[in-house]
Each structure stands twice: as structure tokens, then as C-alpha cells.
Amino acid sequence: MARDTSTDLRVVRTRRAIESALVSLMVKTPLDEVTVKQICSAALVNKGTFYRHYRDKYDVAECIARRELDEFEKNITNCIEIVARTGSYSELDSMVDNQEVGRNVGTLILLERVTLDGQTVQDHVRAIIARALGSLAKLNMVSQDIETEAWVLTMLIFDYPKYHRTMKHPVDIEGYTRAVTEVTGIYQRLFSD
Numbered sequence: 001m002a003r004d005t006s007t008d009l010r011v012v013r014t015r016r017a018i019e020s021a022l023v024s025l026m027v028k029t030p031l032d033e034v035t036v037k038q039i040c041s042a043a044l045v046n047k048g049t050f051y052r053h054y055r056d057k058y059d060v061a062e063c064i065a066r067r068e069l070d071e072f073e074k075n076i077t078n079c080i081e082i083v084a085r086t087g088s089y090s091e092l093d094s095m096v097d098n099q100e101v102g103r104n105v106g107t108l109i110l111l112e113r114v115t116l117d118g119q120t121v122q123d124h125v126r127a128i129i130a131r132a133l134g135s136l137a138k139l140n141m142v143s144q145d146i147e148t149e150a151w152v153l154t155m156l157i158f159d160y161p162k163y164h165r166t167m168k169h170p171v172d173i174e175g176y177t178r179a180v181t182e183v184t185g186i187y188q189r190l191f192s193d
Contacts, residue, residue: 015053015063017043022060026110031061058114065111065121071104073128080132084139109161126154156180 021042025034036057040050054060112122119127130150136142143149156177164170171179 011053014043014045014049018045018050018053019060019064022057023064023107023110031057031111031114061111061114062116064107065114065116065124068104068107068111069116069121069124069128072108072125075101075104076128076132080135083141084135087141105157106161109158112158122154122158125157126150129153129157 018039021039022031022034025038025042029038034057036047036050039057039060040047043050054063108121108125112120114121116124127150130146133142133146133149133153137144137146160173160176163176
């Protein structure tokens with residue numbers, strides 16, 4: 001059955017309810033274990049309504065991922081433009097503190113293994129970061145090793161919330177990055193000989 005892409009308010013509300021239900025369920029349950037029945041129950045829709053809008057739960061996840069990746073790229077691009085124009089990284093601090101950005105990144109973390117166009121969401125995030133760093137590298141504001149820095153930033157973005165959620169003694173982002181820096185030094189000494 002073809003997906004209903006109408007902009008009718010009822011359709012938009014239904015799609016939003018289904019997508020919100022899936023995200024809420026994924027906070028506690030991996031996507032592979034979530035059922036369409038659970039999504040329908042949480043969204044207060046029946047299966048017929050669900051299948052009028054989506055092929056399956058993976059279709060829902062892909063729709064959410066595309067929207068959240070677009071939002072992430074827009075946020076990164078806006079911040080990079082400001083950093084490039086002002087020469088200051090203070091805008092990045094306000095981006096990190098922004099609750100909407102935090103929600104966006106949190107959703108991307110839940111969807112990190114969803115595949116779009118042959119790449120995982122995490123790979124798409126890394127590509128977005130690499131493009132942003134490329135813009136700053138052209139202005140000599142970051143090193144020229146964009147791919148490595150994009151990889152590291154992506155790992156920090158995806159792993160810090162997992163660490164914070166699972167550790168009995170979570171630390172703030174500064175403590176976490178300090179630990180990453182210290183471990184990097186140890187790693188370098190161990191494996192550079």
C-alpha cells in the first residue's frame with residue numbers, strides 16, 4: 001500500500017503520534033524488539049491506520065531518521081557559519097546547551113543503526129560533521145585531518161550519552177573529554193613503539 005504523504009492536519013497528527021510512540025518505545029527497547037502492535041497501542045491507532053501511513057516499523061524509523069538528520073545538519077551548518085563569520089567557538093557552546101539540539105541528538109542516538117541509502121545514521125552524522133569541519137578547515141580554524149576528527153567527534157556524540165545513562169558515577173562532558181584525552185595519551189604510548 002502506498003504511504004499517505006498528505007499534509008492534512010489529521011494525517012500529520014497521526015504520523016507524529018506513530019513516530020513519537022516509536023521513539024518513546026526505543027528509549028527502553030531496541031528497534032528490532034519493538035512490535036507494530038506496541039507502536040499502535042502507544043500511538044492510540046489501529047494497525048490499519050499504521051499501515052496506511054507506513055510499510056513497517058523500519059519505515060517509521062527511516063522517516064524519523066531522515067527528518068532528524070536534516071535538522072542536525074541544519075543546526076551544524078548554522079553554527080559553523082557563525083563560527084566562520086565571527087572566528088569564535090562560543091556559538092558551539094550555546095548549541096550544546098540547546099534543549100532542542102539535545103533532543104535531536106538523543107533521537108539520532110536511538111536510531112544510530114538504522115540504515116538510510118546504504119549507510120547507518122551514525123555514518124550520516126559523521127559525514128555531516130566532516131562537511132562542517134571541511135568548512136572550518138578551509139578557514140584554517142581546524143586541522144586538515146577532517147576524517148579523523150569527524151570520526152572522533154561522532155564517537156563522542158554517540159558514546160557520552162550512553163556512558164552517562166549506564167554508569168553509576170556519571171561525570172559531566174568536561175570530565176568525560178578529559179578522560180578521553182588521558183586515555184588517548186596512554187593509547188599513543190602503548191601502541192606507538
